[in-house]
Amino acid sequence: MKLYNYFRSSASFRVRIALELKGLPYDYVPVHLQKGEQRAPAYASRLGDALVPALQTDDGHLLAQSMAIIEYLDETHPEPPLLPGGALARAHVRALAQMVACEIHPLNNLRVLKYLKHQLKVPDAAKDDWYHHWVRQGLEAFERQLALLDRERAAAGLAPSRLCWGDAPTLADCCLVPQIFNGQRFGVDLGGLSRTMAAFEACMQLPAFQRAQPSACPDHE
Amino acid sequence: MKLYNYFRSSASFRVRIALELKGLPYDYVPVHLQKGEQRAPAYASRLGDALVPALQTDDGHLLAQSMAIIEYLDETHPEPPLLPGGALARAHVRALAQMVACEIHPLNNLRVLKYLKHQLKVPDAAKDDWYHHWVRQGLEAFERQLALLDRERAAAGLAPSRLCWGDAPTLADCCLVPQIFNGQRFGVDLGGLSRTMAAFEACMQLPAFQRAQPSACPDHE
Numbered sequence: 001m002k003l004y005n006y007f008r009s010s011a012s013f014r015v016r017i018a019l020e021l022k023g024l025p026y027d028y029v030p031v032h033l034q035k036g037e038q039r040a041p042a043y044a045s046r047l048g049d050a051l052v053p054a055l056q057t058d059d060g061h062l063l064a065q066s067m068a069i070i071e072y073l074d075e076t077h078p079e080p081p082l083l084p085g086g087a088l089a090r091a092h093v094r095a096l097a098q099m100v101a102c103e104i105h106p107l108n109n110l111r112v113l114k115y116l117k118h119q120l121k122v123p124d125a126a127k128d129d130w131y132h133h134w135v136r137q138g139l140e141a142f143e144r145q146l147a148l149l150d151r152e153r154a155a156a157g158l159a160p161s162r163l164c165w166g167d168a169p170t171l172a173d174c175c176l177v178p179q180i181f182n183g184q185r186f187g188v189d190l191g192g193l194s195r196t197m198a199a200f201e202a203c204m205q206l207p208a209f210q211r212a213q214p215s216a217c218p219d220h221e
Numbered sequence: 222m223k224l225y226n227y228f229r230s231s232a233s234f235r236v237r238i239a240l241e242l243k244g245l246p247y248d249y250v251p252v253h254l255q256k257g258e259q260r261a262p263a264y265a266s267r268l269g270d271a272l273v274p275a276l277q278t279d280d281g282h283l284l285a286q287s288m289a290i291i292e293y294l295d296e297t298h299p300e301p302p303l304l305p306g307g308a309l310a311r312a313h314v315r316a317l318a319q320m321v322a323c324e325i326h327p328l329n330n331l332r333v334l335k336y337l338k339h340q341l342k343v344p345d346a347a348k349d350d351w352y353h354h355w356v357r358q359g360l361e362a363f364e365r366q367l368a369l370l371d372r373e374r375a376a377a378g379l380a381p382s383r384l385c386w387g388d389a390p391t392l393a394d395c396c397l398v399p400q401i402f403n404g405q406r407f408g409v410d411l412g413g414l415s416r417t418m419a420a421f422e423a424c425m426q427l428p429a430f431q432r433a434q435p436s437a438c439p440d441h442e
Contacts, residue, residue: 009280037285041323046369047366047369048320048362048364048365048366048367048368048369049320049324049359049362049365049366050362051324056311061309061373063312063316063322064312064316064320064366065307065315065316065319065320067315067319067323068313068315068316068318068319069312071311071312071315072308072309072311072315074310075308075311076308083236086295087293087297088278088282088284090292090293090296091284091289091290091292091293092284092289094276094286094288094289094292094293095285095286095289095290096285097289098286098288098289098322099269099270099285099286101319102286102288102322102323102326102327103270103272103327104325105323106324106328106330107327107333112328115351115354116341119346119347119350119351119354120337120341120343122341126340126341127328129340130336130340133336133340138270141269141270141271142269143269144268144270145268145269145270145285146265146266146269147269148269152282153369168437221412
């Protein structure tokens with residue numbers, strides 16, 4: 001498999017974690033977003049949205065969208081699973097992932113920040129406020145959701161979670177960890193998010209997360 | 222089941238379509254976003270992010286995030302399926318859904334437009350430009366992706382699609398249709414998106430989509 005990605009892209013990072021957790025080897029193909037390499041015709045003509053990441057399967061199909069790619073990897077390489085057993089638990093894990101992927105990350109990616117700066121002429125300080133506002137608000141919601149799920153697990157007689165859901169990494173952890181890296185890079189206040197940060201830190205003890213992190217990427221600058 | 226939702230919320234609309242496609246009865250619980258009813262403690266205390274939609278299962282569990290809810294419905298009520306058979310096709314359908322849910326919709330929901338207006342003091346005309354920009358750009362990417370998938374289907378000897386993928390409604394159609402309604406409401410130019418609009422119009426021929434539309438909701442204004 002080939003993963004088209006960028007070391008700093010949160011969505012790329014999600015897929016790298018999943019590949020590492022599954023122990024799947026892949027060719028790392030860097031696409032430098034800051035230099036606009038995603039718009040090169042050889043890449044852009046193969047993808048509707050010309051974003052990263054994209055995963056090329058061994059038989060040449062190109063898959064878009066990080067969460068769709070991770071679900072694909074989980075269906076085609078089931079061990080270790082990145083979704084728990086049981087429809088209810090799976091719904092909770094997918095919802096946590098989507099709280100990051102649909103509520104936080106889209107407001108803070110590079111093309112949005114560029115639009116704020118260039119089209120709307122938003123001053124840098126207000127652009128930073130925008131960034132901090134959505135990440136902080138989204139992570140506070142994430143923290144509350146983890147607390148609600150912890151209570152639900154306790155009521156069902158399940159062991160407390162060390163990670164987002166249980167003790168084995170899931171799609172939710174694949175989404176959370178890159179968002180925390182991103183927040184740290186931009187100086188977001190992560191105080192008071194104790195349950196979320198404990199899950200993050202427990203993930204970062206695991207070699208798969210370490211191997212997938214931006215500083216371990218071949219295109220890291 | 223109870224669906225907490227708002228007639229005008231695109232994410233709520235996605236889940237209503239899925240429930241109608243599955244033929245599942247549900248209690249419609251309106252949560253008026255413009256009036257801030259989602260922040261009432263009885264609702265907000267049960268959900269990390271206090272957004273709509275949320276689905277309460279018959280045994281009292283509350284599920285968040287529209288795409289997670291639809292995947293849950295598809296796992297617990299498999300007929301008719303909202304994802305195709307085969308991991309590759311499923312990845313393509315999920316990616317189409319996420320092109321709407323992770324790239325277009327998050328930039329245009331009510332809380333973001335309010336932030337532009339109140340915090341960033343963006344004039345109405347520039348706010349409308351923002352809206353039109355992201356919806357148009359996102360739908361152009363969607364149109365290109367549908368064309369790529371049509372070619373992939375043809376190469377694999379599959380029949381041409383009438384909807385987003387094939388002739389049976391999927392998660393991708395559940396996400397596309399509300400986004401088109403939203404774009405139409407805000408006067409986005411939908412010209413030149415012939416494949417996308419053909420899928421939209423084919424969906425709207427189906428009773429399930431008609432029954433789920435905002436004008437058919439009990440809280441429609």
